[in-house]
Amino acid sequence: xxxxxxxxxxxxASLPWTLAALTISLIPHVPFLPVWITxxxxxxxxxxxxxxxxRRELPSTWLRAGLAVGCFVGVFATYSSISGVGPGSALxxxxxxxxxxxxxxxxxxxxxxxxxxxxxxxxxxxxxxxxSVPYMALSLIVIMTAWLRMSAGESQSARxxxxxxxxxxxxxxPLAIVMWVFFPRLSSPFWAVPxxxxxxxxxxxxxxxxxxxxxxxxxxxxxxxxxxxxxxxxPRDRYWRGLVLTRFNGRTWSGREPSISRxxxxxxxxxxxxxxxxxxxxxxxxxxxxxxxxxxxxxxQRAFMGPQQQLARTTPIDQRIAYEVTSFTDFRIxxxxxxxxxxxxxxxxxxxxxxxxxxxxxxxxxxxxxxxFVDAVLQKLNREEYFYTLEPPPLGRNPVxxxxxxxxxxxxxxxxxxxxxxxxxxxxxxxxxxxxxxGEVNPIGGHLIVRQSDAHAWTEIWLDELGWWRVDPTxxxxxxxxxxxxxxxxxxxxxxxxxxxAPSRLMHQVKLTWDAMNAKWNEWILxxxxxxxxxxxxxxxxxxxxxxxMMLTLISLVIGLIxxxxxxxxxxxxPPQKDEAARLYRRFVKKTGLQPQTGETAHVFAQxxxxxxxxxxxxVSEITDAYMDARYGPGGEAARGRLRNAVGAMR
Amino acid sequence: MSSIPWPFPSPRxxxxxxxxxxxxxxxxxxxxxxxxxxxxxxxxxxxxxxLPTGVGLIFGLMAFAMLLGSMNYNNNLSFVLTFMLxxxxxxxxxxxxxxxxxxxxxxxxxxxVFAGQTIRxxxxxxxxxxxxxxxxxxYATGTNSDIHDLKPGESMVFVLPLPTEKxxxxxxxxxxxxxxxxxxxxxxxxxxxxxxSGLVYPAPAETAPEPPPTMTAHGHRQHDARGExxxxxxxxxHVGDSPRHVAWKAYARSGQLLSKQFAGADTSSQWLxxxxxxxxxxxxxxxxxxxxxxxxxxxxxxxxxxxxxxxFAPAHGEPHRRLCLETLALFDGGGx
Numbered sequence: 001x002x003x004x005x006x007x008x009x010x011x012x013a014s015l016p017w018t019l020a021a022l023t024i025s026l027i028p029h030v031p032f033l034p035v036w037i038t039x040x041x042x043x044x045x046x047x048x049x050x051x052x053x054x055r056r057e058l059p060s061t062w063l064r065a066g067l068a069v070g071c072f073v074g075v076f077a078t079y080s081s082i083s084g085v086g087p088g089s090a091l092x093x094x095x096x097x098x099x100x101x102x103x104x105x106x107x108x109x110x111x112x113x114x115x116x117x118x119x120x121x122x123x124x125x126x127x128x129x130x131x132s133v134p135y136m137a138l139s140l141i142v143i144m145t146a147w148l149r150m151s152a153g154e155s156q157s158a159r160x161x162x163x164x165x166x167x168x169x170x171x172x173x174p175l176a177i178v179m180w181v182f183f184p185r186l187s188s189p190f191w192a193v194p195x196x197x198x199x200x201x202x203x204x205x206x207x208x209x210x211x212x213x214x215x216x217x218x219x220x221x222x223x224x225x226x227x228x229x230x231x232x233x234x235p236r237d238r239y240w241r242g243l244v245l246t247r248f249n250g251r252t253w254s255g256r257e258p259s260i261s262r263x264x265x266x267x268x269x270x271x272x273x274x275x276x277x278x279x280x281x282x283x284x285x286x287x288x289x290x291x292x293x294x295x296x297x298x299x300x301q302r303a304f305m306g307p308q309q310q311l312a313r314t315t316p317i318d319q320r321i322a323y324e325v326t327s328f329t330d331f332r333i334x335x336x337x338x339x340x341x342x343x344x345x346x347x348x349x350x351x352x353x354x355x356x357x358x359x360x361x362x363x364x365x366x367x368x369x370x371x372x373f374v375d376a377v378l379q380k381l382n383r384e385e386y387f388y389t390l391e392p393p394p395l396g397r398n399p400v401x402x403x404x405x406x407x408x409x410x411x412x413x414x415x416x417x418x419x420x421x422x423x424x425x426x427x428x429x430x431x432x433x434x435x436x437x438x439g440e441v442n443p444i445g446g447h448l449i450v451r452q453s454d455a456h457a458w459t460e461i462w463l464d465e466l467g468w469w470r471v472d473p474t475x476x477x478x479x480x481x482x483x484x485x486x487x488x489x490x491x492x493x494x495x496x497x498x499x500x501x502a503p504s505r506l507m508h509q510v511k512l513t514w515d516a517m518n519a520k521w522n523e524w525i526l527x528x529x530x531x532x533x534x535x536x537x538x539x540x541x542x543x544x545x546x547x548x549x550m551m552l553t554l555i556s557l558v559i560g561l562i563x564x565x566x567x568x569x570x571x572x573x574x575p576p577q578k579d580e581a582a583r584l585y586r587r588f589v590k591k592t593g594l595q596p597q598t599g600e601t602a603h604v605f606a607q608x609x610x611x612x613x614x615x616x617x618x619x620v621s622e623i624t625d626a627y628m629d630a631r632y633g634p635g636g637e638a639a640r641g642r643l644r645n646a647v648g649a650m651r
Numbered sequence: 652m653s654s655i656p657w658p659f660p661s662p663r664x665x666x667x668x669x670x671x672x673x674x675x676x677x678x679x680x681x682x683x684x685x686x687x688x689x690x691x692x693x694x695x696x697x698x699x700x701x702l703p704t705g706v707g708l709i710f711g712l713m714a715f716a717m718l719l720g721s722m723n724y725n726n727n728l729s730f731v732l733t734f735m736l737x738x739x740x741x742x743x744x745x746x747x748x749x750x751x752x753x754x755x756x757x758x759x760x761x762x763x764v765f766a767g768q769t770i771r772x773x774x775x776x777x778x779x780x781x782x783x784x785x786x787x788x789x790y791a792t793g794t795n796s797d798i799h800d801l802k803p804g805e806s807m808v809f810v811l812p813l814p815t816e817k818x819x820x821x822x823x824x825x826x827x828x829x830x831x832x833x834x835x836x837x838x839x840x841x842x843x844x845x846x847x848s849g850l851v852y853p854a855p856a857e858t859a860p861e862p863p864p865t866m867t868a869h870g871h872r873q874h875d876a877r878g879e880x881x882x883x884x885x886x887x888x889h890v891g892d893s894p895r896h897v898a899w900k901a902y903a904r905s906g907q908l909l910s911k912q913f914a915g916a917d918t919s920s921q922w923l924x925x926x927x928x929x930x931x932x933x934x935x936x937x938x939x940x941x942x943x944x945x946x947x948x949x950x951x952x953x954x955x956x957x958x959x960x961x962x963f964a965p966a967h968g969e970p971h972r973r974l975c976l977e978t979l980a981l982f983d984g985g986g987x
Contacts, residue, residue, distance in 0.1 A: 110706055110835075114713060117736070121717055124728040132728055140735060147834050151786060155800045160783075168746060168833060172738030179734040186722050319725055528727050562741055569749040575779040637781065637804030 005058040017146035025116040028123035029089045044097035089122045182554035184547035185530045209252040210413040226448040229276040237329040239293040242435035244308035250352030258312030260304045267335040270328035280322045287312040292327040299324040322527035333468035345429030353400040360425035378476040388478035412474040416457040419473035429462035445516030581630040691757040707836035747837040761849035769812045777806040791826040818853040852976045856938035885909040925958040
């Protein structure tokens, strides 16, 4: 059955708006889509518009089917999958483009508008920036206008539709806010769907192989932000503990999968004042949870402490999360280390890095105590020619030997690894902690920004009198790295090298302001999860918030708001008061100061007013005419308007 | 793509009788509840009903799916989008209902038509409020008016075309007014039960015998028209008499409307007689008479109509024509 394919230009009023709605909701996807999809969409949109404009025929079913098959094959070839946000939005864009080519009737455009709503939704799943909300509002108002254009009669201008769409959206805003605040948030998803598998994890690597990667990324990306209750700790105390690596195979340090330890927390002895703060962690797609060394309590659900005092969550962190932590920078991990564990923590593979092992044993034999041995090693790293660089040479086989005796250049991983190998060679249990060190204080937001470039590796060694004791060999080589932090070090370097300190200072200030806004945004809007919601509900005065209570509040508030909106609409659509003309006329009479006599008509009264010079003749006759027309003639609202203006303008 | 047929029967086809029954019951309920409406009726909020449309149901499903998605991803911005859409749904529901409430509907007549033609029932809709009303449509069983927008204070006549089959009075017991504005997510409507009636004339016969020749008063063919100059007397005024023939002087004296009768006029007029059409049944005769009336009227000649139970003296003009056609439309056999 062949369907008619001709167009009659009847969509000309609505089609441009539908195209605009689709385009505006597609724009956020463009950087992520293969170029040919954007080109195909724009091509189809332009093609369809010309067809309507010139009243041509739509492409034939065969051509459309061919295009559809081609496009779907193209999407599959590009992504080799059809699930996930990437291929999903590609498919949505393709479907919109193809649907355009068969849109003939007014109502076919419903499908297009539904597609554009889904496009907006999927762009929000991908990115949630500060500007995403205004952009969403813009997309929505264009979609709503297109929707209204679709069924608008000829008497409605696009401007009116735009105004109506905007008004209805505005009414919906308070409803949306109430629902957003009170709708109970789930702490766990129903089913785990990867948001975007193409994106690699941006957090720390689970293993460490100094010498394999020859340059460390200086990524400016934010790892997490921290808002402290009190003062921000000194840079040298800002060790953000992540994961712990315990096994070494000669090249690579590796840890274990996160596991719960019941005794880990009880091994911590603390002193000094607690430091309370909130961490807003960017998604890492890993399980590790970062906290200031050493955390003692944390608010994150399903988070636990592992045997080496590392924090982890049972599920990977693929959303930005916020959690509160209490830490102590003055602490001791006091535990008995059994013989078995002692061996485990000082195990080294046979016949790897032989020179390092030999050197360590010699130095240990010379030193009077383990403590003295540690100092000697640190002094060696400090006094001899070792350089801190982010671009060290590759190391090859026996990397520690090559690093210590030949290249002598490296960054934190190299030093931590070399130091640990030396400790283990001497029989001192050692392990490597991966995390972040330092962070930049944002004076505008009052919080600390920790970036990927602040990633750091340090060591913990076991000494009988101290327990597990943190030693940072990098500090021995590049103390400024620890004292002012990686970001600032890099910043000052760049600024001075180019002699452009002042302008880049200003730029930096702008960046910090932007960062502060983003921090608040993340904390209050994106980070509004089950925990924040609960504390917000308590702040609102709801005791013991449960989803039942929140739902009840939500429903009653929504009903209240709807009643309010209904009232607003009722006022908007109320008929004019029947006697408005009479009321206005009474006002006029009052202004003249005269009193109409019984049986005196409006015209006679007007004449009397003019004769007595109580009011100018023009306005009196205008008022009288408008009044007669409004009250007894067909004048209706227009005459009432005239009367209103005339009476208002009088004196 | 869209030409691929949906493999399942739609609910509309599955339960036609159920839907009709529900509809009929709802209409009966509304009729009982609202009573008969006066000729000018203002729609109160209590009689404007509302239900989601198919698009509205799909929209609701989409919003629900988006809510599940937002919950699953715990994505606060897609929550914002979802709740905005749900909010728009709520708002458009109220907007849709308010788009009708307060409208004033008045029956504005229906011109008679001949059977088989479409009678156009006119209903004036007035928007007295300060806001425009969009996408208003009137409907009745089997018919729809055009869709119109009403500016603030505007009044507009909507036309409901009704097909006619038989002569006689036609009435519209119920009609509705509805709107899909703003987003076609909801349909709100009101039923009205006004006294709306029109008249359907008999269908003019397509083939009719020649009208009877012009007769004199004595049954002879008239050969020489003597004109209207010979005054023959006065008789009571009938609707359709020419004002020129009204005896105004007599009226001034007695206060009674009298028409002057002219000999010439009487003798030169045609009588269209029901009984002079043997061999045809009643409806056929009425059809032929209708045809004759139309044709003679078009020739601007006087004609009289004689049917069992009624007789109209020869005259011409629109009121006379209407009187004759109305008589034929309402003819009930002359009491026999």
